[in-house]
Amino acid sequence: MSRWRVVVVLGLILSAAGAFGLHQAGRGLRSERTSAGGVPVEVVRAADAAPRRPAVVVAHGYAGSGRLMRPFADTLARRGFVVALPDLAGHARNGRPLSGSGEIDAEMAAVVRYVRSRADVDPAKVVLLGHSMGAAAVVRAGAADQSIAATVAISLGDDAAPVRPGPRHLLLVVGGLEPAGIRDATSKALAAHPDGRRMVRVPLVEHAGVLFADRTHREAAHWLEDALGHRPERHVLAAKDRVVPAGLLLAGLVLMVAGVMVRPRGAPPPTVPALPRGTDLWWLAGAVLAAPVAGLAGGALASRTLPSTVSGYLVGYAAGAGAVLAAVACRRITVAPPRPAALVTCAGFTVAGTAAVAIPIHAGLTSVVPYGWHAWLVALLAAAVALLLGGAHAAAGPPYSVVVLALVSAPLPVAAAAGPAPAFLALVAPLVAALAGLHLLLGGLAWRSGTPWWATVPAGALMLAWPVAASLPID
Structure with a gap:
């Protein structure tokens, strides 16, 4: 049995255990x-x-x-x-x-x-x-x-x-x-x-x-x-009866997505591309410095415009920073028509990756079904995050884009702690970082299997935007 089949089988076992645990919790x-x-x-x-x-x-x-x-x-x-x-x-x-x-x-x-x-x-x-x-x-x-x-x-x-x-x-x-x-x-x-x-x-x-x-x-x-003066009928403590099975379900579904979607398909693994050189490198360095500034300005504007202060700030920050990176990326990339197989892979990643994150979070943690304005906020934040992820990957290319994303995103929790950004973002930052890390893990595995980087961007954007924008309040 190949290692990828082992990954899928392990994912099935963990998913079944998680689903059974969630059923038993009620x-x-x-x-x-x-x-x-x-x-x-x-x-x-x-x-x-x-x-x-x-x-x-x-x-x-x-x-x-x-x-x-x-x-x-x-x-x-x-x-x-x-x-x-x-x-x-x-x-x-x-x-x-x-x-x-x-x-x-x-x-x-x-x-x-x-x-x-x-x-x-x-x-x-x-x-x-x-x-x-x-x-x-x-x-x-x-x-x-x-x-x-x-x-x-x-x-x-x-x-x-x-x-x-x-x-x-x-x-x-x-x-x-x-x-x-x-x-x-x-x-x-x-x-x-x-x-x-x-x-x-x-x-x-x-x-x-x-x-x-x-x-x-x-x-x-x-x-x-x-x-x-109440005598308990049962001496029960159910503090972890939902969150532990939800974690198992999340791990299992992610493993299944990895095993099915990113297994090698016979193509040699891509070589690590060279960093931009010369003028392009200076442009990239300038973008890394300018992107957070544009993000902070965009966040301040969007938080006053959209019906959610925190979600709006995230939309504005991701859109502002992503626009700067995308503008620099346009200097050095050429867009080729996507192959049908890559489009199918992109659609599969988007559906499977989003479900692998949203279903366990909703089943075992908190509500992420978007009602009313939350549905629009999910769409807006997903579009903004897609611009940020796509701009970073296109400007630097994997695996260097991971460093670019970290540098561009690092000022956000600092701004939340210092005052320019909503203070609650400091508490949301670990969740955002974890979801972004999950995207980068799956995206890295997909890239190593020969899948183009852009095919995982919509999945990463929705994996992050769905639970964040659906849970943050409208105000």
Whole structure:
């Protein structure tokens, strides 16, 4: 058996294991989708649960979704809670723009009212849990409604103002590797309301990883149960029951794409091309310096024009930087008519590569089905990223284009940390880098097998743009 067949078989095994794990993650639970005052909500409860159960409203963070918080439903529903997972304004299925904290507070109040009205919920036993932006929202909601029995705030943002009187029975959870501002905000919230409050620092996890830590789920479940006097029906922690199978599915699908699409086809591997020389080299060096400047200017303009500050900035940065690289590439390349076989390969890469990334992320992590304006943002960001990838590959050629992309993209997280770019980009940067790295890996394997570099650009653009633009909020 050739090594490429081994890769495909391994991919099939991992994909099957991941799909089975995702199916098992929902075993014994009943889920329904509904709307509370126009807010899309998924309600999860144990299939065999008796009526009049305690309930918890779980609020996601900025660029999150109810689906991202589903592991808490898997844990708490099996322990006897009815769990409501709203998609807050600007996120996932909620088409309302995110206009500010007032919009979020109104939506949280609507969801709490809806949960209390359900026949299977004890209205005197409603509690709250939130992450990041959602943590600030549940703190405000718990403070405004003192009948809320307990609140769990995970990764409370550094922009969260103390509220008085604070929510009853507040548990503060923070990851040990989170930014200093979030750790400081959590400490300040504890100091402002010391009575009936507790802070837990979960070691070795960052802003997203804290959601999938067993310690987070254990502390949250025990805190809510103690506040309500609720005895758990099952001592379950399902923190990783979805994210681990999703990782297996992602790895398996990527291996299958690699094994099927980039196996050698009898042609000798391409030789490494020479770097541009003379005047062309100076033009390339100038483009590497000018592209980030054009990207920053394009990002500032697009973020004020498009209905999403963060997605818009990424569109403008990729388009501005890509245009500079493409302009330089036009000096040294000639365009030959593509062969039909290469077009078929390009289409196959685009469909298979996008599905290999988007399906596991949506099934096991967060919602990436684009609704309303999100669909346009996916298309715009994909076009901009395609210009950036194509410009870099055409200007320098593989494998040197990897270095060009790294140099051109490096100022983006720096600008986010320093202030010119939206600060949230600093948190998105690892995801963007991981998706770009996946494209470069598949693109490099394809190039080594004799596939032209341009055939993988549409796939790389969609692999990056789809999960990023679909999850970042409209505002």
